[in-house]
Amino acid sequence: MSTAWSRRRVLAGLLLLPPAVAGCALGRAAGPDEPDPLIALADAARADAALAAAAVAADQGLASALQPLVEARTQHAAALDAEIARLNPSRPTPAPAARPSGRPGRSEVQQAVLASGRAAGNVALAMPPERVGLVASVAACCSTYAEVLV
Amino acid sequence: MTSANPRIDETAIAALQNALAAEHAAIWCYALAVAFLSGADAARAREDENAHRELRNQVEETLTQLGAPAVSAQPAYATPRPVTDPASAAQLAAVAETDALAAWRSVLERSRDRALRQAVLDTLSAGTLRCARWRAAIGQAPTIPVFPGQP
Numbered sequence: 302m303s304t305a306w307s308r309r310r311v312l313a314g315l316l317l318l319p320p321a322v323a324g325c326a327l328g329r330a331a332g333p334d335e336p337d338p339l340i341a342l343a344d345a346a347r348a349d350a351a352l353a354a355a356a357v358a359a360d361q362g363l364a365s366a367l368q369p370l371v372e373a374r375t376q377h378a379a380a381l382d383a384e385i386a387r388l389n390p391s392r393p394t395p396a397p398a399a400r401p402s403g404r405p406g407r408s409e410v411q412q413a414v415l416a417s418g419r420a421a422g423n424v425a426l427a428m429p430p431e432r433v434g435l436v437a438s439v440a441a442c443c444s445t446y447a448e449v450l451v
Numbered sequence: 452m453t454s455a456n457p458r459i460d461e462t463a464i465a466a467l468q469n470a471l472a473a474e475h476a477a478i479w480c481y482a483l484a485v486a487f488l489s490g491a492d493a494a495r496a497r498e499d500e501n502a503h504r505e506l507r508n509q510v511e512e513t514l515t516q517l518g519a520p521a522v523s524a525q526p527a528y529a530t531p532r533p534v535t536d537p538a539s540a541a542q543l544a545a546v547a548e549t550d551a552l553a554a555w556r557s558v559l560e561r562s563r564d565r566a567l568r569q570a571v572l573d574t575l576s577a578g579t580l581r582c583a584r585w586r587a588a589i590g591q592a593p594t595i596p597v598f599p600g601q602p
Contacts, residue, residue, distance in 0.1 A: 369594065372593065373593060373597045422569075422572050425572060426568050430560045430563075433559045434556050434557075434559060434560050434600065434601065437571075437572055438575075438597075438599050438600055438601055439598075440572060441552075441575040441599040442579065442596065442599055444576040444579075445576060445580045445583055445599075446595060449583070
């Protein structure tokens with residue numbers, strides 16, 4: 302409900318924003334020395350996949366809820382890596398995610414994917430047109446997993 | 452036409468019109484689907500229809516503020532398959548949500564306005580959840596689309 306209301310205000314109130322605020326639509330573009338913001342998102346996707354896989358290994362009862370998440374986050378990592386490589390073909394193949402410690406459960410996975418969805422959403426706001434769709438899809442997929450895993 | 456908001460240009464307005472057309476279609480699809488659904492599915496279809504009505508109103512309001520006449524709904528829409536029973540009705544709901552997700556993702560690709568992008572990101576997430584529930588109802592795997600809105 303609160304999301305719907307805030308969205309209503311944003312959509313309906315676009316023109317109510319003062320020009321100074323409405324005008325600075327894009328964040329600062331990444332400089333040549335700054336890392337591609339998609340690298341952190343791809344690493345998070347690999348980490349989420351490893352975490353969810355560890356949770357399934359610890360409790361097979363979680364497989365039906367978490368195995369699709371393992372596969373989704375693996376596909377996110379591959380798509381993000383491909384986009385990173387498109388702009389930087391010389392980038393070495395990223396290392397696989399470290400094995401999660403302990404026996405992660407459903408709530409750890411939920412929190413991880415919630416944070417990943419938020420991070421991707423923040424990155425999406427400033428992405429150029431050819432990248433924003435991919436990053437936004439990753440964000441929407443993660444936030445939906447976070448919602449159903451609560 | 453000159454937009455009152457310099458960050459929302461004609462390309463973004465065209466994408467918003469396309470999203471509005473998808474919302475009109477979704478509302479029509481739910482009105483049809485609900486006639487074939489019962490119990491919890493019917494209740495959810497009504498809830499989802501209301502979500503799309505609210506979204507439609509917001510887009511119309513936004514377009515009006517931008518000085519663009521909002522596109523109208525069509526009197527009827529062609530369904531990909533005949534809707535005759537609960538399964539085909541749930542399938543139509545999943546299709547309507549999938550189409551709307553694609554239209555909204557395309558708004559992101561055609562707009563650089565940060566406030567609009569934030570609103571559309573929220574819309575994509577809410578739509579992905581609706582889509583996932585109908586995919587679950589028809590047994591489509593994975594339940595949650597991996598790249599929501601990707602054509």
